[in-house]
Amino acid sequence: MQYLQGQQLLILGLGISGLSMARWAVRCGAVIRVADTRETPPGLQDLRALVPDVEFISGPLDAARLLAAKEGQRITRVLRSPGLFPGQADVKALLQAAHEQDIEVMGELELFTEALAQIHQEQLRQQAEEMLQLASEPDVLAAGTETTTADVLAEGMTPAFDENLADGDHSGIVVELPDGEFEETSDDTEDEPVFVPVPPQPVGYVPKVIAVTGTNGKTTVTALTALLVERAGKSVMAAGNIGPAMLDMLAQQLDADALPEVWVLELSSFQLDGVKNFDPAAATILNLTQDHLDWHGSMQAYAAAKGHIFGAHTTRVLNRDDAMVMDFKPQAQVAEADSQTKRRGRSKSQPKDMAPRMVTFGLDVPVVAGDFGIADDGGFPWLVQAAAADETRMDAQAVAWQRLMPVDALRIRGRHNASNALAALALASSIGCEMAPMLFGLREYRGESHRVESVAIVNGVEYFDDSKGTNVGATVAALAGLGVDHRIVVILGGDGKGQDFSPLVPLVQQHVRTAVLIGRDAPVIEAALADTGVPMLHAGSMDEAVRLCAKEAVSGDVVLMSPACASLDMFKNYAERAKAFVNAVHELAEDQGQVMGGWQ
Structure with a gap:
């Protein structure tokens, strides 16, 4: 499928989506130019393996340079990676220049939607060609009459059917469909049955x-x-x-x-x-x-x-x-x-x-x-x-x-x-x-990892990993969901990203026994929750946080690690934060004589 054959495309950003768009564009025949503000973005090695002589431009996004024609071939499209902030000065200038030059700007989702439409059209074309090939073979429609399915399709009906309609006689006709079914009207005519092959209509791919x-x-x-x-x-x-x-x-x-x-x-x-x-x-x-x-x-x-x-x-x-x-x-x-x-x-x-x-x-x-x-x-x-x-x-x-x-x-x-x-x-x-x-x-269905995922039950207290709860809304949902049936000891904190933590207040007041705070923005969260009346403790590590939770919780409670914050102040990512939590819980269980195993 070469619907982008010969087109010159500019791809902005070489993360997961940018590399994916590059692969698709090359697959469909395009010539690509790729730009990223980073000298060595994570997808660069894979890109060069795909197109060894690819034009890759790093550094600030210079609209004049990036939109310049190459060997007489102008840029026809700009494909913007989803993480690229359109309000950034150089990005904004480049997109404005593209608009002024009537260069189409689109993203990953629009390219996917277009691809589905192109697959549909390609399949329609292939099916039509197969039908024409089938139609070139002669079919015997009645004694002494030879025609082709193509003739039938061109006329819309068989000559015999046409004559009957013209005479006002709509009966005595048998149409055999490809699966062997028949359409028939009753009559006392003695004409031989007329067999008309009806090929399937092309439908294409419409998911x-x-x-x-x-x-x-x-x-x-x-x-x-x-x-x-x-x-x-x-x-x-x-x-x-x-x-x-x-x-x-x-x-x-x-x-x-x-x-x-x-x-x-x-x-x-x-x-x-x-x-x-x-x-x-x-x-x-x-x-x-x-x-x-x-x-x-x-x-x-x-x-x-x-x-x-x-x-x-x-x-x-x-x-x-x-x-x-x-x-x-x-x-x-x-x-x-x-x-x-x-x-x-x-x-x-x-x-x-x-x-x-x-x-x-x-x-x-x-x-x-x-x-x-x-x-x-x-x-x-x-x-x-x-x-x-x-x-x-x-x-x-x-x-x-x-x-x-x-x-x-x-x-x-x-x-x-x-x-x-x-x-x-x-x-x-x-x-x-x-x-x-x-x-x-x-x-x-057992759920997805790090999304209110049950880790273990220790001394009648169930521990939940919600490390994917990187914003206030996620933690509000987790507290509301678990708080219907349990009192909660919650671990909060990390990189707050400048969020407003006040939506946590009513949920903490209603459902939380104790809050254990970690990370850079622990003081910000403590200030936001100061009037809740809920005890707040500070921990310097995940292991310490879990130990504090175990001391505060009573049988029937749950311990929820749903930080409402990003993890990068203490961990590589939210998955590493989850691993630290799970290992701490498993160590706690082993100390209590409940061997749970651990993460490798």
């Missing part, structure tokens, strides 16, 4: 794309949605921010001749920033809390970037528990909101077999048919889906709830994970996946 974004829970919902789709019997691939890169996975599946029916993409605000013409079958914004504001500039800009996940035909899966997310309700449905609430069901103008343009999920009881939520049954919380009990009734009693499974049957812990499960069910069901096999998949 369903599900897209997932949000401040927290993206990876869990992406992985879980892919599992549910697979359990429902469809081939599926997960890619994007979850890894691997979208274009790398697409190339891999093309080479294996194994393109999936469904793509589930995890997308960050960086990947969505400035995106146009993305139109997945279903998409969700799970939640919106402060994150990456140094990059986006404001909460409004951050939310707007997330909003690019929705296209004109996308079923929007929205979180009822997040007011900012619900602002993305489709405008056509905003005017109907009151009548929908009264009706508790589907819009009368909407066909029963058509997925609604909006489905919501939340931790409350759903009141609109098709929505997901939690309802109490006999004192036990259940995941449920609302259904119209009687579509002829217009009152508030016209909704029934289909019980899906008990919340306690989930292997992933916490109410925030119940919300994630509901989001995944809503996404997968919106593209036609059957519920029953998905529920089996939901029961077996």
Whole structure:
């Protein structure tokens, strides 16, 4: 597939996404120029292995130099890596120069979307060629008559069929389809049956794309949605921010001749920033809390970037528990909101077999048919889906709830994970996946590493690793999720990235027994939580923090390491922080005579 043949492309940034775009561009015939502000970016060695004579330019991004024509060939596209801050002075100047020269600027997601369209067109072309070759073989349509399928296709019907229509006689005709089925009308005619081969129409590759974004829970919902789709019997691939890169996975599946029916993409605000013409079958914004504001500039800009996940035909899966997310309700449905609430069901103008343009999920009881939520049954919380009990009734009693499974049957812990499960069910069901096999998949899902992951139980206290909780919103979700059933001793601290820690206050007051503070911004967190009345202790290492937690917790409590901060002030990354926590817990268990093993 050489749809970029001969084009000169400039790739900005050589991280994971930049290298992936470079691989795809070269695969499709493009000549590439790559720029990065770093002298030796991590992907440089792989790039030179791919294209030994590649033009790589390091240092400040000089628009005149980077956009200059090479050997008479002008730059036709600029491919911007998602982590490259568009507000940076040299980046902004380069993008402005590209705009003035009518050079298209796009990112990884748009290139992936274009690639799917190109694969579709290529397959249509190949299928059409195969049909023409098949059509060149003569077929006997009636005694003494020889023609080709191409003739039939050109005319739209057989001559015999045409004559019957002309005479007003629509019967006595048998059409044999490729799978051996027949279409027949009854008549007393004595003509011999007419056999007309009807070749399949070219369809091309048209996968369903599900897209997932949000401040927290993206990876869990992406992985879980892919599992549910697979359990429902469809081939599926997960890619994007979850890894691997979208274009790398697409190339891999093309080479294996194994393109999936469904793509589930995890997308960050960086990947969505400035995106146009993305139109997945279903998409969700799970939640919106402060994150990456140094990059986006404001909460409004951050939310707007997330909003690019929705296209004109996308079923929007929205979180009822997040007011900012619900602002993305489709405008056509905003005017109907009151009548929908009264009706508790589907819009009368909407066909029963058509997925609604909006489905919501939340931790409350759903009141609109098709929505997901939690309802109490006999004192036990259940995941449920609302259904119209009687579509002829217009009152508030016209909704029934289909019980899906008990919340306690989930292997992933916490109410925030119940919300994630509901989001995944809503996404997968919106593209036609059957519920029953998905529920089996939901029961077996164990969660992702470092996301409220149970590590061990020591002396009746369960220890949870939530090292991926690198922002306040993630820790708020973890505290709210585990605090429903337990008192919590929490480990907080690290590189706070200038965040506002005040959203932690009500959760700490309500659910936390003791907070153990670590890292550079421990004093900032202590000041933010000063009025909660919760005891706060300081630790100089993860091992000391775990030991302090063990002294403070009582049987039935949980210890949660959810720092609400980045890890780089004390650790290489959040995974190394998690390893330190797990090893400290296992050492604690061994000291108590509970041999748990440890990380290698």
